[in-house]
Amino acid sequence: MTRHFTTxxxxxxxxxASIYQLATGPFDDSTLRGQGVALVFERPSLRTRASSSTAxxxxxxxxxxxxxxxxxxxxxxxxxxxxxTLAQMYAICAARIRHHEVFARIASATQDQMSLIxxxxxxxxxxxxxxxxxxxxxxxxxxxxxxxxxxxxxxxGDATNVTRSLAVALLRLGVDVTxxxxxxxxxxxxxxxxxxxxxxxxxxxxxDSAVEAVTGVDAVYTDAWVSMGFEEExxxxxxxxxxxxxxxxxxxxxxxxxxxxxxxxxxxxDEITSEVLDSPASLVWRQVFHxxxxxxxxxxxxxxEK
Ligand code: CP
Ligand code: NVA
Numbered sequence: 427m428t429r430h431f432t433t434x435x436x437x438x439x440x441x442x443a444s445i446y447q448l449a450t451g452p453f454d455d456s457t458l459r460g461q462g463v464a465l466v467f468e469r470p471s472l473r474t475r476a477s478s479s480t481a482x483x484x485x486x487x488x489x490x491x492x493x494x495x496x497x498x499x500x501x502x503x504x505x506x507x508x509x510x511t512l513a514q515m516y517a518i519c520a521a522r523i524r525h526h527e528v529f530a531r532i533a534s535a536t537q538d539q540m541s542l543i544x545x546x547x548x549x550x551x552x553x554x555x556x557x558x559x560x561x562x563x564x565x566x567x568x569x570x571x572x573x574x575x576x577x578x579x580x581x582x583g584d585a586t587n588v589t590r591s592l593a594v595a596l597l598r599l600g601v602d603v604t605x606x607x608x609x610x611x612x613x614x615x616x617x618x619x620x621x622x623x624x625x626x627x628x629x630x631x632x633x634d635s636a637v638e639a640v641t642g643v644d645a646v647y648t649d650a651w652v653s654m655g656f657e658e659e660x661x662x663x664x665x666x667x668x669x670x671x672x673x674x675x676x677x678x679x680x681x682x683x684x685x686x687x688x689x690x691x692x693x694x695x696d697e698i699t700s701e702v703l704d705s706p707a708s709l710v711w712r713q714v715f716h717x718x719x720x721x722x723x724x725x726x727x728x729x730x731e732k
Contacts, residue, residue: 429731431724432529432544433619434552434594441727442598446571448730449560449716449723457729458487464512466521467545468494469654473690473717474545474553478520481721485729490516499528506535513540518728522546524655526618541728548587548655550619554689555591556720559599561713562645565685575600575628578643580680582606582636583670583697584663585613588649588689593621597628604631606639608666636670640680647687648672648697664696672698677707685709 431437437445463482467475475491482489499505509532512519519532520543529542544552559571567573579596581589585607593603593613603621605613612632615622621630633639640646651667652660677684686698686708694700703710 427731428538428541429728430529430533430538430542431552431728432526432542432547433550434555434591434598435619437552439598442595443571444730445556445720445723445727446559446563447723448726449556449719450569453485453722453726455484455486457485457726458482458517461487461518462516463487463489463725464516464519464521465489465491465545466494466497466499466508466512466519466523467491468499468521468523469546471522471545473714474522477553477717477721478545481718481725484718484722485725487725499523505531508532509536509540516540518543518725520545524548526550541731543724543728546587549617550591551588551689552591552595552619553717553720553724554588555595556723557713557716558592558647558687558689559595560716560719561687561709562596562601564712564716565709566644571599577601577645578604579645579647580604580606580639580643581647581649582639582672582676583648583667584611584651584653586649586653587619589613589647590619590621592647593630594619594624597621597624597630598626600627602628602631604633604639604643606633606636606670608634608670611667611670636676637679640676640684643680643684645685645687646672646677646680649689650691650693651697652693667697671696672702674699674701674705677702687713690714
């Protein structure tokens with residue numbers, strides 16, 4: 427069966443374990459030899475485009491980049507016809523899209539002929555979550571993701587697509603997750619990639635206090651206050667989220683050994699200060715490093731399909 431990777435939620439524990447293992451294990455360039463990966467970006471990207479392109483190349487494949495200006499998903503032609511076209515030439519389509527439901531529409535239109543990878547949608551950022559798990563495992567567990575159980579992670583700020591995938595991935599590994607966000611910016615129940623429906627593993631807590639959320643945790647994570655698509659709300663968001671900035675004063679409430687994670691791009695002075703982002707506690711560049719490992723893991727898992 428054709429494998430897709432569009433949320434963490436829809437991948438079994440066993441398959442996730444394979445992805446984590448394949449991400450860091452030895453690899454060769456025959457996995458994708460002669461095969462193409464279409465990289466479709468409806469929104470801007472640096473890390474995701476760089477990590478996808480390099481991982482495809484490392485595994486022996488070739489990547490073609492398509493911006494929304496060129497293909498006009500649902501404007502120049504329907505997402506279904508874009509999918510049908512790409513499926514004639516590419517084994518895999520990895521896409522950053524505005525509306526998550528486009529994945530189901532393409533899967534249906536192409537009768538699952540082509541594997542789909544979510545490179546960020548309005549509800550999930552699963553390849554980022556894989557990189558975040560690898561980063562935490564490297565720091566806290568000698569690379570063994572299974573040993574992350576019992577760790578405490580706080581997410582502070584706007585509960586975004588990144589938060590949802592991160593929380594689902596961590597909870598399923600037995601990590602306790604607390605999301606500190608003001609009213610209106612907290613996790614919303616329902617839909618895909620809902621951490622609230624993870625039944626086994628760590629405990630999910632929510633708090634409307636940043637201090638309460640980070641108290642005693644091993645890691646603090648934050649993301650942009652103004653995600654792509656929310657630019658018109660910038661001014662209001664800066665006011666509403668002002669008490670959820672990750673500062674040195676906030677980090678004092680976490681464990682002394684606590685680390686800092688951020689998916690990037692960072693908005694220094696908004697969700698995080700430079701002092702914290704550039705501090706020894708910051709693992710953000712290891713997260714970037716693991717974006718490529720994560721893509722390798724996902725691509726190799728897709729090509730292992732039964
Ligand atoms: N973290 C992340 O996805 O970065 P880009 O938006 O630059 O790809
Ligand atoms: N939540 C952010 C993540 C960027 C990598 C966004 O969607 O813009």
